[in-house]
Amino acid sequence: MKDVFYQKLVEIIDATKVKTNEPLRERTTLHIGGNADYFVLPTKTEEIQKLILLCRNEKMPYFIMGNGSNVLVSDLGYRGLIIYLNEQYGKVDIDKDGFVTAQSGVLLSKLSKSIAAKDYTGFEFAEGIPGTLGGAVTMNAGAYGGEIKDCIVYAKVIDIDGNIIKINKEELLLGYRRSVLQDKKYILLEAGFQFNKGNPGEINKRMLELRKARREKQPLEKFSAGSAFKRPVGYYAGKLISDSGLRGYQIGDIEVSCKHCGFVINNGNGTAKDFLAMLKYIIKTVEDKYDVTLEPEIRLLGDI
Numbered sequence: 001m002k003d004v005f006y007q008k009l010v011e012i013i014d015a016t017k018v019k020t021n022e023p024l025r026e027r028t029t030l031h032i033g034g035n036a037d038y039f040v041l042p043t044k045t046e047e048i049q050k051l052i053l054l055c056r057n058e059k060m061p062y063f064i065m066g067n068g069s070n071v072l073v074s075d076l077g078y079r080g081l082i083i084y085l086n087e088q089y090g091k092v093d094i095d096k097d098g099f100v101t102a103q104s105g106v107l108l109s110k111l112s113k114s115i116a117a118k119d120y121t122g123f124e125f126a127e128g129i130p131g132t133l134g135g136a137v138t139m140n141a142g143a144y145g146g147e148i149k150d151c152i153v154y155a156k157v158i159d160i161d162g163n164i165i166k167i168n169k170e171e172l173l174l175g176y177r178r179s180v181l182q183d184k185k186y187i188l189l190e191a192g193f194q195f196n197k198g199n200p201g202e203i204n205k206r207m208l209e210l211r212k213a214r215r216e217k218q219p220l221e222k223f224s225a226g227s228a229f230k231r232p233v234g235y236y237a238g239k240l241i242s243d244s245g246l247r248g249y250q251i252g253d254i255e256v257s258c259k260h261c262g263f264v265i266n267n268g269n270g271t272a273k274d275f276l277a278m279l280k281y282i283i284k285t286v287e288d289k290y291d292v293t294l295e296p297e298i299r300l301l302g303d304i
């Protein structure tokens with residue numbers, strides 16, 4: 001599909017970083033979905049800016065993908081451009097006062113290890129979240145009592161017109177799995193964090209404990225997007241699903257994990273259609289039984 005839009009892409013970004021008909025299944029932790037018409041791996045901020053403006057001028061839909069750990073891709077794929085902000089756009093700087101500046105593509109596992117290696121504390125919670133910083137700030141990711149909101153100082157973003165804006169913590173409107181980035185379709189370029197020195201032994205111990213807890217409680221050996229639903233106020237989604245008798249319930253190759261009912265897993269050949277049917281079935285069953293409406297956490301991509 002080397003058409004006019006492709007030619008415009010390679011005027012902005014090196015041709016080796018531009019792909020067409022790219023399988024998205026391999027780019028997500030759920031391993032579901034079809035191909036994207038166009039897929040780019042920018043390494044520079046000005047490339048991202050130009051890509052946004054190009055898409056706007058050409059009326060081409062675009063989607064920012066980090067590590068694809070919270071995305072369900074349509075079985076039909078995506079008719080647009082995926083701007084993939086992963087490790088190739090993931091520089092990190094940690095200064096002597098504990099101020100961390102990181103590009104959005106850095107993986108949280110790598111970022112948290114780099115921060116811990118300099119004996120700074122406060123980011124241990126993020127090590128086991130299999131996403132990028134971009135996805136984490138957008139979703140205000142959190143785990144085991146910590147969240148992005150606790151340590152972020154500022155975010156540098158691009159708005160839909162291609163302008164670069166620096167926004168402070170308050171303006172980010174970080175709440176449970178939400179931020180202003182979702183409302184305004186901002187793209188995270190970079191974020192700044194402040195940490196304090198900690199006890200190296202305690203930092204390592206905490207990280208080991210959290211790793212162990214995840215391995216014991218979550219089906220990490222299976223394809224999933226983590227918790228399928230947000231935590232309803234006053235309840236745990238996993239417990240409601242389990243108490244509704246859905247542990248191990250299957251639709252095609254999609255299954256409610258027996259290890260952790262909050263996780264909906266793909267046993268290998270699952271489809272987006274079955275995944276969505278499963279979400280609907282779970283929502284209806286829990287609603288009928290407990291009068292609680294579960295809200296999916298996952299983002300949908302493509303015509304589903």
Ligand SMILES: Cc1cc2nc3c(=O)[nH]c(=O)nc-3n(C[C@H](O)[C@H](O)[C@H](O)COP(=O)(O)OP(=O)(O)OC[C@H]3O[C@@H](n4cnc5c(N)ncnc54)[C@H](O)[C@@H]3O)c2cc1C
Nearest residue numbers: 066067068069070131132134135136141142143187188226
């Ligand atoms: C096994 C497992 C465990 C998990 N555990 C947790 C957990 O403990 N806590 C938790 O909060 N989440 C958890 N998750 C969910 C997921 O890892 C997080 O939501 C993560 O922050 C998503 O990051 P990502 O880079 O994969 O984003 P993606 O899945 O690629 O994208 C998610 C959303 O963020 C947007 N986005 C991505 N990058 C950018 C950017 N640079 N600028 C603007 N928007 C962007 C996308 O457009 C999309 O809307 C888990 C997932 C799995 C598979």
